[in-house]
Amino acid sequence: MNSLVWMLAGLILMVVGGFASAFFGVRRSRYTRQIGAWSLAAGCAMAMIPSCQTLWSGVSVQLALPWPITLGTFHVGLDPLSAFFAIPICGLSFLGAFYGMEYLPSNSKATGFAWAGYNLLVASMLLVVLARQAILFLTAWEIMALASFFLVAFENERESVRRAAWLYLVAAHVSAAFVAALFFCLGHYTGSLDFDAWSGGSSLPSGIGTVIFFLALVGFGIKAGFWPFHIWLPEAHPAAPSHVSAVMSGVMIKTGIYGLVRVLTFFDTPPMSWGWTLVGIGITSGVLGVLYALAQSDLKRLLAYHSVENIGIIAIGLGLGCLGLSTGRSLLAFVGFAGGLLHVLNHAVFKGLLFLGAGSVLHATGIRNTNRLGGLLKAMPVTGRTFFIGSLAICGLPPLNGFVSEFLIYFGAYHGAVAFHSGLIVSCLAVVLGMALIGGLAAAAFTKAFGIVFLGEPRSREAAAAHEAGPAMRAAMTILAIFCPMIALLASSILQLMAPVLSTVLHVSAGVLTSQLEETVYFLNQIVMISLFFGMVAILLLLLRRSLPGAKNVESAVTWDCGYARPSARMQYTASSFAQPIKALFAFLLGSHSHLTPPRGILPQAIASFTSTAPDRVNERFYHPIFEAILKGLRRVRVLQHGEVQLYVLYVAMTLVALLIWCLR
Amino acid sequence: MKLLSLIHPFLALLLAPLLLGVINRVKAVFAGRRGQPLLQAYYDIWKLLGKGAVYSRTTTWVFRAGPVIGLTAVISALMVLPFAGQSGVISFSCDFVVMAYLLGLARFFTIAAALDTGSSFEGMGASREAQFSALAEPALLLGLAALAVQSSSLSLSDIFTQLNLQAWMKVGPAILLVAAAMAVVLLAENSRIPVDDPNTHLELTMIHEVMVLDHGGPDFAYILYGAALKLWLFAALLVNVLMPVQASNVPVNFAVALTGMFVAAIGVGVVESIMARLRLLKVPQLLVGAAVLSTLALVLLLR
Numbered sequence: 001m002n003s004l005v006w007m008l009a010g011l012i013l014m015v016v017g018g019f020a021s022a023f024f025g026v027r028r029s030r031y032t033r034q035i036g037a038w039s040l041a042a043g044c045a046m047a048m049i050p051s052c053q054t055l056w057s058g059v060s061v062q063l064a065l066p067w068p069i070t071l072g073t074f075h076v077g078l079d080p081l082s083a084f085f086a087i088p089i090c091g092l093s094f095l096g097a098f099y100g101m102e103y104l105p106s107n108s109k110a111t112g113f114a115w116a117g118y119n120l121l122v123a124s125m126l127l128v129v130l131a132r133q134a135i136l137f138l139t140a141w142e143i144m145a146l147a148s149f150f151l152v153a154f155e156n157e158r159e160s161v162r163r164a165a166w167l168y169l170v171a172a173h174v175s176a177a178f179v180a181a182l183f184f185c186l187g188h189y190t191g192s193l194d195f196d197a198w199s200g201g202s203s204l205p206s207g208i209g210t211v212i213f214f215l216a217l218v219g220f221g222i223k224a225g226f227w228p229f230h231i232w233l234p235e236a237h238p239a240a241p242s243h244v245s246a247v248m249s250g251v252m253i254k255t256g257i258y259g260l261v262r263v264l265t266f267f268d269t270p271p272m273s274w275g276w277t278l279v280g281i282g283i284t285s286g287v288l289g290v291l292y293a294l295a296q297s298d299l300k301r302l303l304a305y306h307s308v309e310n311i312g313i314i315a316i317g318l319g320l321g322c323l324g325l326s327t328g329r330s331l332l333a334f335v336g337f338a339g340g341l342l343h344v345l346n347h348a349v350f351k352g353l354l355f356l357g358a359g360s361v362l363h364a365t366g367i368r369n370t371n372r373l374g375g376l377l378k379a380m381p382v383t384g385r386t387f388f389i390g391s392l393a394i395c396g397l398p399p400l401n402g403f404v405s406e407f408l409i410y411f412g413a414y415h416g417a418v419a420f421h422s423g424l425i426v427s428c429l430a431v432v433l434g435m436a437l438i439g440g441l442a443a444a445a446f447t448k449a450f451g452i453v454f455l456g457e458p459r460s461r462e463a464a465a466a467h468e469a470g471p472a473m474r475a476a477m478t479i480l481a482i483f484c485p486m487i488a489l490l491a492s493s494i495l496q497l498m499a500p501v502l503s504t505v506l507h508v509s510a511g512v513l514t515s516q517l518e519e520t521v522y523f524l525n526q527i528v529m530i531s532l533f534f535g536m537v538a539i540l541l542l543l544l545r546r547s548l549p550g551a552k553n554v555e556s557a558v559t560w561d562c563g564y565a566r567p568s569a570r571m572q573y574t575a576s577s578f579a580q581p582i583k584a585l586f587a588f589l590l591g592s593h594s595h596l597t598p599p600r601g602i603l604p605q606a607i608a609s610f611t612s613t614a615p616d617r618v619n620e621r622f623y624h625p626i627f628e629a630i631l632k633g634l635r636r637v638r639v640l641q642h643g644e645v646q647l648y649v650l651y652v653a654m655t656l657v658a659l660l661i662w663c664l665r
Numbered sequence: 666m667k668l669l670s671l672i673h674p675f676l677a678l679l680l681a682p683l684l685l686g687v688i689n690r691v692k693a694v695f696a697g698r699r700g701q702p703l704l705q706a707y708y709d710i711w712k713l714l715g716k717g718a719v720y721s722r723t724t725t726w727v728f729r730a731g732p733v734i735g736l737t738a739v740i741s742a743l744m745v746l747p748f749a750g751q752s753g754v755i756s757f758s759c760d761f762v763v764m765a766y767l768l769g770l771a772r773f774f775t776i777a778a779a780l781d782t783g784s785s786f787e788g789m790g791a792s793r794e795a796q797f798s799a800l801a802e803p804a805l806l807l808g809l810a811a812l813a814v815q816s817s818s819l820s821l822s823d824i825f826t827q828l829n830l831q832a833w834m835k836v837g838p839a840i841l842l843v844a845a846a847m848a849v850v851l852l853a854e855n856s857r858i859p860v861d862d863p864n865t866h867l868e869l870t871m872i873h874e875v876m877v878l879d880h881g882g883p884d885f886a887y888i889l890y891g892a893a894l895k896l897w898l899f900a901a902l903l904v905n906v907l908m909p910v911q912a913s914n915v916p917v918n919f920a921v922a923l924t925g926m927f928v929a930a931i932g933v934g935v936v937e938s939i940m941a942r943l944r945l946l947k948v949p950q951l952l953v954g955a956a957v958l959s960t961l962a963l964v965l966l967l968r
């Protein structure tokens with residue numbers, strides 16, 4: 001039987017399970033969660049198996065079913081590229097479901113609907129990567145947007161959540177509009193809405209190619225969270241329940257990357273300008289994303305801005321790959337796309353992990369503001385340890401997975417820089433500069449996130465009363481944490497598994513890639529050697545430390561406090577104070593606002609206060625004026641809408657008459 | 666050939682604390698003092714290793730992992746470094762990125778261990794370290810990019826083999842600029858004047874020393890040793906850039922390179938003696954300046 005039938009059956013199973021859960025949820029049955037989670041798990045497993053098969057064997061399968069919709073055919077396909085994106089979707093959603101079983105409040109009426117939304121979201125994401133026809137793709141894209149909108153609006157009793165959901169809905173639809181325009185543009189010039197008919201995109205007139213790339217960049221870029229289209233991420237991610245944030249940030253925004261890569265596969269050799277654009281957007285997203293992340297004190301907002309940063313790194317990889325294609329440098333093209341795509345997988349693992357960790361903190365304390373947390377590592381050892389591993393991985397530090405993909409991109413950049421090609425060298429050096437800056441700032445942001453939240457003394461009563469997460473939540477985080485070093489150690493095997501994906505993207509048969517693969521695998525193996533050496537030395541030093549004569553002679557005391565008699569937890573450095581020097585240094589980019597009310601007089605009566613925020617500049621300077629102007633323009637049209645039905649009938653009649661005259665003219 | 670490349674790690678492990686002694690002796694001479702013994706760092710490490718430890722009740726395993734991982738990362742980073750014309754123990758394309766990121770790992774753990782104490786002094790040091798190192802990273806990686814472009818090769822060992830007298834004749838100014846950038850990075854990464862003062866006794870103004878304030882006994886021995894090795898690592902980079910050894914005689918090469926190392930240490934000592942430390946707000950300018958020097962070197966090379 002066609003393996004796609006299995007996959008579609010899996011999708012149907014999860015959707016049906018989700019709606020069944022919603023039905024039981026209304027009746028407040030205790031099976032609500034079980035039905036929702038287990039149907040999703042079964043569906044994910046059913047979708048995972050054919051995806052792994054396809055990636056392993058490199059053989060694509062297609063399936064076309066009749067679909068009674070104008071211009072639409074139900075044409076789905078599973079090639080290595082789809083499979084590569086489907087695997088993290090299945091894996092992370094699977095773990096997220098078990099996490100959600102404990103995380104979602106069980107006594108709420110909406111729990112069932114949350115499961116329906118979650119399962120629908122997962123199914124639609126999978127359908128997006130499977131769809132091979134424009135109308136089907138757009139349908140799946142829209143279901144994905146709506147399902148995630150309902151999930152973002154889960155806690156809709158809070159005003160900020162409603163605002164975030166609204167912003168997200170607008171962003172998702174602007175994205176859908178651009179994607180639709182893209183598809184109709186392609187359809188218009190090729191005469192078909194089927195992806196198979198588009199693969200010869202290079203035969204299009206050159207101007208049209210650029211228009212298509214631009215439409216894809218905006219349409220998919222909004223979903224992916226490229227700067228300056230990222231503004232919905234820092235609003236929507238904190239608002240959604242944490243396992244949903246994990247799925248949205250870990251894999252949903254990657255469907256944007258998938259769309260972009262899919263469009264790139266329609267063209268054999270992209271022009272240089274596309275590569276430059278992607279690299280430019282990547283560096284901008286990366287640097288600004290990490291700077292804004294540093295300026296946040298809300299833990300989930302910080303993570304959301306880090307998604308912008310990581311999407312930037314992915315874009316840098318794709319951009320280098322495009323530049324490699326345009327200049328005919330196959331090794332650059334190979335490592336660029338390999339680094340970018342591997343980072344897609346890596347980011348799904350560690351960002352999923354970090355959002356789940358943030359969710360556990362929120363679940364245990366009810367606080368998202370890092371300035372009020374602290375010392376959680378003692379109360380939440382598993383969450384703390386896994387969050388620590390995730391933090392190391394997201395900073396791209398060896399010997400974890402983030403380093404491998406960033407290393408591939410570094411290699412691509414240095415390789416391009418020494419190639420003495422005028423079109424490459426400046427962009428490659430910009431990548432080196434950008435990646436170095438991103439790396440350093442990410443380390444600052446995550447020493448802050450981990451250090452302030454989990455280390456030191458609790459800064460509030462809630463943080464002091466924190467408790468460890470439940471077994472399912474702990475298991476989900478632990479599994480993801482294990483993947484971080486695993487992917488790094490198995491990097492060369494994973495790269496070999498990715499060969500069919502890369503041959504799809506690079507338009508060459510897998511055999512041609514052997515030499516590039518060999519070279520890359522060689523240095524990945526060297527990195528593994530260093531990692532093993534690192535582990536050995538660490539163990540030796542630890543054993544030495546244990547065997548020293550004074551090892552038994554350990555005392556406990558207080559932290560050195562300069563002789564101050566009554567230190568309190570509030571005297572610790574906070575997240576804001578930790579980030580202040582960097583915020584001040586980059587104030588010209590961040591434009592953070594601070595407001596100081598100093599104490600006045602010898603015996604101050606009024607309470608002194610200091611607040612500092614870093615509102616998104618793009619939002620303030622760009623989107624806000626635009627939407628204000630649109631609103632102002634539309635206000636004039638509002639006179640037409642007044643609720644008097646007889647006048648509405650008149651409008652209809654007038655329209656008909658006008659049309660009649662126009663026809664008879 | 667490969668066996669000879671093993672010599673450098675052993676030399677580094679053996680001689681690194683001596684660099685600290687040389688720096689201190691130079692500073693003492695400048696100040697008109699006799700100064701501590703040249704081997705003082707060895708005595709300190711030995712004494713600390715024999716002691717017990719006192720841990721704050723606030724701290725967790727992160728605090729104890731910091732020194733171990735910090736030292737491990739620096740030792741691992743040494744493995745890719747070529748020395749005296751011998752290639753690194755491990756050498757592959759972009760191995761310097763691994764080196765830079767291993768040092769980043771060490772820093773992450775040091776900062777986390779500092780925050781683990783819950784002390785605002787240590788938080789202050791951690792915050793400064795995070796800021797300055799984020800700015801030093803581009804200077805280092807761009808400088809290495811310049812060297813890579815100069816030699817059209819991607820591994821540290823190849824880069825420094827290609828960097829010979831002919832290269833100096835051809836693009837000397839560019840290499841000099843890179844060396845200047847690396848020297849600034851050396852001073853910043855090893856918490857030396859004008860960025861940080863290893864001798865200060867005021868917690869408020871320290872960076873690295875304040876971060877390790879609560880470490881004692883064997884933990885502090887590890888930190889001290891790790892700091893010495895890190896100094897060795899950056900000094901060796903600088904020596905590789907400034908003193909390309911090409912003699913066919915291996916012992917001569919080693920002698921020249923080792924002399925270079927101690928000259929570098931004397932240089933650091935001289936800088937520490939004749940300069941005051943910069944205001945903390947000025948340090949970013951220095952580091953961005955170093956990145957600009959690296960960029961300038963690249964421009965000269967691409968001309």
